[in-house]
Amino acid sequence: MKIGLLFGAGAEISYGFPTGGKFSLDIFRQEPRPNIDEFKKIRSNVDTKLYDEEWWQDGFKKDKVTTYGAKVITTLIKDTLEENRKKIVENINDFDNYAERVKSANKIENIDEAFFHYLGRDVGSCDVSGNISLNSNLVGRNNLFTSRYFSALMLLYSIYENNDEYKKQLKKMITSIIELQIGALSADLVNDVNQSAVTISNMDTDIFDDVGDVIKVDYQSVGVKGLEYLFENDEMEDSDNNKIKKIIFFTKCILEEIFSSVLDYKSLIDSNWRYIYSPKSDWGKFTKISIFLITVKNYIKNISDNCNVKDGYYNDLKDAKFELGYVATTNYSDLIEKELEHKVVFLNGSINEWYDPYLNIIERTSDLNGKFKLPLIFTQSGTKPMTAVSKSCEYVDLYRNWQEMDGIVIIGFGFNKDDEHINAILRTLVDDDNKNIYVVHKDLERAEVIKRLRITKNMSNINICKVDNYTTRKIGGLSWVEYIYDEINKSI
Incomplete structure (x- = not known):
């Protein structure tokens, strides 16, 4: 056989x-300097006599190199919402199952007791759906506020008295989850409206064929806080001695799990791949995609070598x-x-x-x-x-x-x-x-x-x-x- x-x-x-989304998060968390240095080493070894004179620009071996910066976060969010908006809604609606998986995967113990310490009630009895609801145009597919763990987070934020760094972090994560959900629901709604903004009956006309997409989502304000937070707090750890810190870590793990399940970085690469063929005319974009590929290679090689x-x-x-x-x-x-x-x-x-x-x-x-x-x-x-x-x-x-x-x-x-x-x-x-x-x-x-x-x-x-x-x-x-x-x- x-x-x-x-x-x-x-x-x-x-x-x-x-997996794919976690891979994306980790790639953009990498320290850029070693990968920039490797790019420069490859560049310094180029023999220009092997190339047509139109391939490289004069002085390219000393020209400035750039990597994907902070703006890439907005691009990632835009690509993610456009590609995976339905999956985002489904996953955020599944908040409690993500919470259970996070508890198991990260060995987070006594998290329910930590919530009880502040709330004076079991997580299972938390439900804010009677107090909070989305706009009627968005509410149909939203179950986030019926989630017992998300409700517990909302209630905790409302009663937590210390205006300290923990409360700020909690607000940032809760806000980013809500924004991501609203953004995905809005992207879905906008797509439906743009595709069928006008209904025609008993009239033969093509006048609306050229009507473009007139409604757009402001991707700059959707989910960006969440990704920024994950990039900035990669090394956060659990704590058995500090209950609020344990809850913050737990929430961060859920946020990371949700982003990891939907994050789409492929179109970022697809839209820039062509620049590796045009270093002379698009030097900045050429260096960005080149260094990104080197970064991915080194990231994977490191895991493989240490496995x-x-x-x-x-x-x-x-x-x-x-x-x-x-x-x-x-x-x-x-x-x-x-x-x-x-x-x-x-x-x-x-x-x-x-x-x-x-x-x-x-x-x-x-x-x-x-x-x-x-x-x-x-x-x-x-x-x-x-x-x-x-x-x-x-x-x-x-x-x-x-x-x-x-x-x-x-x-x-x-x-x-x-x-x-x-x-x-x-x-x-x-x-x-x-x-x-x-x-x-x-x-x-x-x-x-x-x-x-x-x-x-x-x-x-x-x-x-x-x-x-x-x-x-x-x-x-x-x-x-x-x-x-x-x-x-x-x-x-």
């Missing part, structure tokens, strides 16, 4: 790698009875290569792949040899690196190899719409090649996978294999590798 494997971000959670976990999906494969065909990943780390000792196709680049934007080529060496190279870490919309011959060939070879497999096993991959370059391969394998796909995931349902992949034929070929959690990775009492072996064995 021979299988193909595809790993997504979920496969590396057990190794200590963050001592030997119990995860990659390690499980050492006990597998099946033979491996091509293994692919959307992750950037080299951990999979270290653990598998097997050829891996990095579909979105990796920390060990380097991109030469001048020649549009990809290499596995960081030796500069007079060239300007950047880590090949691109988002799904950064399509130009995929036109590099070596990367195009990898995609074709991967597809052809998977055509010959007894099954394709997909682990920790979400089939999101911005992964369409990968979804298309999987869709073709199912619809045209009648291949069976086995999705190892904790939460995804079969109907959702079919919808996201846009499968039109052979829908029964989509098999969902739900693991209990990312720690034990068992399915029906068996290790996932045993379960997959048995399932594929039944079909061949």
Whole structure:
């Protein structure tokens, strides 16, 4: 039996790698100086004789370099609200479940007792929905004020007598959560109004076709406080001796969890990727995206180099009875290569792949040899690196190899719409090649996978294999590798 494997971000959670939103937060928290210095080192090694005279500007080796500054927060919020507004509302409405997860994940004990100390009542009896409500145009999908923990925070703020730093922090976090909820609800409402501001009946006219989006959300005032607070308070710790400090830490963890679940940084990169091809005309933007890519590479490399976990999906494969065909990943780390000792196709680049934007080529060496190279870490919309011959060939070879497999096993991959370059391969394998796909995931349902992949034929070929959690990775009492072996064995 021979299988193909595809790993997504979920496969590396057990190794200590963050999920997408947490990844975004951490990247923008990094100290910029080491990454700026690395950029300058790459720049200083450039041999201008290898380049057309129109590529570099005169004196570029001494020109000022810039990184993404404070304004990037507004951009992140705008992109997040536009892309994930419905998910933001759902997640904030799920405030109490986030609170429970935060308590468990951060080992926060006696938080309910801390609230009781100030409120004189149980958290479960807190409900401010009878006292506070949103505008009637927004209220339909808002359940935030019925949340017992958010209500407890509101009540605590109203009775907390000390006008100290703790009260200021509490106000900032509560305000940012409310603003984020109102912003997401408003973005949804504005989108609906702009798309259907006028209803036409019994009249044939195109006069309204050119009416643009006349209502806009002020992203500057939505959620910015929350992100700024998280960037500034990364090192905050729990306290068993200070009840208000414990509550502040608890609230900060919830805020971080909510932002991490929805934060969207991809369009920031997508809108700036093109500048790596125009250093002469857009030097400032060229340096920003270049240093950002170096920052991402160093952040991931640091986690990978310091990972001592030997119990995860990659390690499980050492006990597998099946033979491996091509293994692919959307992750950037080299951990999979270290653990598998097997050829891996990095579909979105990796920390060990380097991109030469001048020649549009990809290499596995960081030796500069007079060239300007950047880590090949691109988002799904950064399509130009995929036109590099070596990367195009990898995609074709991967597809052809998977055509010959007894099954394709997909682990920790979400089939999101911005992964369409990968979804298309999987869709073709199912619809045209009648291949069976086995999705190892904790939460995804079969109907959702079919919808996201846009499968039109052979829908029964989509098999969902739900693991209990990312720690034990068992399915029906068996290790996932045993379960997959048995399932594929039944079909061949």
